[in-house]
Amino acid sequence: MSFPFHLPLILDGATGTNLIAAGMPSGVCVEQWILEHPEKLLALQRAFLEAGSNAVMAPTFGANREKLAAYGLQDQVEEINLKLVALSKEAAGPFHALVGGDVSPAGVMIEPYGDLTFDELYDIYLEQICALKKAGVDFIALETQMSLADLRAGVLAAKEAGLPVFATITVEGNGRTIMGTKFLPVLITLQALGAAAVGLNCSTGPEVMEELLEGAVSHAQVPLIAKPNAGKPSQEDPAVYPLSPAEFAEKMESLLAAGAQIVGGCCGSTPEHIRALAQTVENTYRELAPQEPDHFAAAIESESFFLGDDISLSEPLECSYDLGDDLIDIEDEQVNAALVEVSSIDDAKLLIENASMTRLPIVVRIHNLDVLEYTLRNFQGRLIVDSACDLEEEEMRPIVDYYGAILY
Incomplete structure (x- = not known):
C-alpha cells in the first residue's frame, strides 16, 4: 500500500500546553472546554498552518467513551467528535491542509491484566473512529500509545472504517513505553497490519528518538514519524519546556537524517517551533530509498x-x-x-x-x-x-x- 499523502509531511505542534497558556484551567474536560472556547483552538491551529504545518490534529485526543465517562459525557462520543473536527476543518480549509483525527490510549487494560476483552477494547476505538470518519477527517492518528493491544485495536478499527492510520508510541529514557513495549516490534507488527505510518511522539524529547529511528529505518516499509516534546519539562515548572524554536529545529534535523519523513511537535512546541521546523525540512529533507521487505520478521x-x-x-x-x-x-x-x-x-x-x-x-x-x-x-x-x-x-x-x- 502506497502512502496516501505527499512527503515530507509537517504536522502541527502541541495542543494541550498551548491551550493552557491561553487560559485553559487544569482538571477540566479538554474537549468540552474547547467547544466552549472555540476561538482559542481556531487561533492556535491557524497559527500552526501559517507557520508551515501541512496537517492539524482535531482535538479529539480524549474523546472516547472511557475518557469522556470521567465527565459524564460517555454518551456524546459522536456529537463531541463531530463538533471538534468541524472546528479543525474550519481552520484548515483556507490552507488546503489535512485534518487528522487524534486518538489517545483507551485508558483500560485487557485480559489477563484487566477486565476487558480485546474485542471490547476494539469497540471503544471503533466507536470513536467511525465518528471521526463521519466528521470527515483525512486520517486517524493513534498518539501517545503505550501498548500493542491499544495500537492493534486502533489500527484494526481504522482499517474497518477505511481510513489511513498513523500510529505513534511514547517512550521513556530507556527506549520503552511504561508498558515495556519497544519501538521496533511496534513497527514490524503495525506495518504488516496495515498502518500507513509508524513512529514516536511526546517521550522525553528528540534525543531518545534518534537512536530508535536509526535502528528501525532499515526495516521500515512505511514512513516514520517523529513528533517529540520541546525537551524535558522543567522540574520546577512542568509546563515549561526548555528547547527554543531554533534548538528544537536543530534537534529535528538529526531526526530527519535518521529517517523521519513525517515530523511535528508535541508538548511545549509552539507555532514558532513549527516555523523553525518547516525551514529545517525545506533545507535538509532527503527522500529515502525504499527498503527490501523483511519477509520473515x-x-x-x-x-x-x-x-x-x-x-x-x-x-x-x-x-x-x-x-x-x-x-x-x-x-x-x-x-x-x-x-x-x-x-x-x-x-x-x-x-x-x-x-x-x-x-x-x-x-x-x-x-x-x-x-x-x-x-x-x-x-x-x-x-x-x-x-x-x-x-x-x-x-x-x-x-x-x-x-x-x-x-x-
Whole structure:
C-alpha cells in the first residue's frame, strides 16, 4: 500500500500546553472546554498552518467513551467528535491542509491484566473512529500509545472504517513505553497490519528518538514519524519546556537524517517551533530509498525476530500451564523458532499469556479456522503460521493476511 499523502509531511505542534497558556484551567474536560472556547483552538491551529504545518490534529485526543465517562459525557462520543473536527476543518480549509483525527490510549487494560476483552477494547476505538470518519477527517492518528493491544485495536478499527492510520508510541529514557513495549516490534507488527505510518511522539524529547529511528529505518516499509516534546519539562515548572524554536529545529534535523519523513511537535512546541521546523525540512529533507521487505520478521511486544527462508522449528509444544517454562527451555536447542500447537481458544489464551517468555519467534500450528482467527486477532505481536496443518492455504491466506501474520 502506497502512502496516501505527499512527503515530507509537517504536522502541527502541541495542543494541550498551548491551550493552557491561553487560559485553559487544569482538571477540566479538554474537549468540552474547547467547544466552549472555540476561538482559542481556531487561533492556535491557524497559527500552526501559517507557520508551515501541512496537517492539524482535531482535538479529539480524549474523546472516547472511557475518557469522556470521567465527565459524564460517555454518551456524546459522536456529537463531541463531530463538533471538534468541524472546528479543525474550519481552520484548515483556507490552507488546503489535512485534518487528522487524534486518538489517545483507551485508558483500560485487557485480559489477563484487566477486565476487558480485546474485542471490547476494539469497540471503544471503533466507536470513536467511525465518528471521526463521519466528521470527515483525512486520517486517524493513534498518539501517545503505550501498548500493542491499544495500537492493534486502533489500527484494526481504522482499517474497518477505511481510513489511513498513523500510529505513534511514547517512550521513556530507556527506549520503552511504561508498558515495556519497544519501538521496533511496534513497527514490524503495525506495518504488516496495515498502518500507513509508524513512529514516536511526546517521550522525553528528540534525543531518545534518534537512536530508535536509526535502528528501525532499515526495516521500515512505511514512513516514520517523529513528533517529540520541546525537551524535558522543567522540574520546577512542568509546563515549561526548555528547547527554543531554533534548538528544537536543530534537534529535528538529526531526526530527519535518521529517517523521519513525517515530523511535528508535541508538548511545549509552539507555532514558532513549527516555523523553525518547516525551514529545517525545506533545507535538509532527503527522500529515502525504499527498503527490501523483511519477509520473515516476527515480533512480540518487547522483541523483534528476523529470520531467513531457512526456519528450523522446535518439536511441537503443547499449550499447557508449563508453556512459559517450555518456551524458555527451548532456547537451549539448536532451533531458531518455537513451534506451538494451538488446538482451541483456551490454548490461544495460554499462548497469549506466555508469549513474553520466548526469545525465539513463535510459529503456530492450528487446524481450525475459528481458532486461527481468534489467535491472530488477539496475539499482541506478529506470528508465523505453519502451513503444515489440516487447513488449505486458500482458507488460511485471507485471515493470515488481514492480521499481518506470516504463512510459512
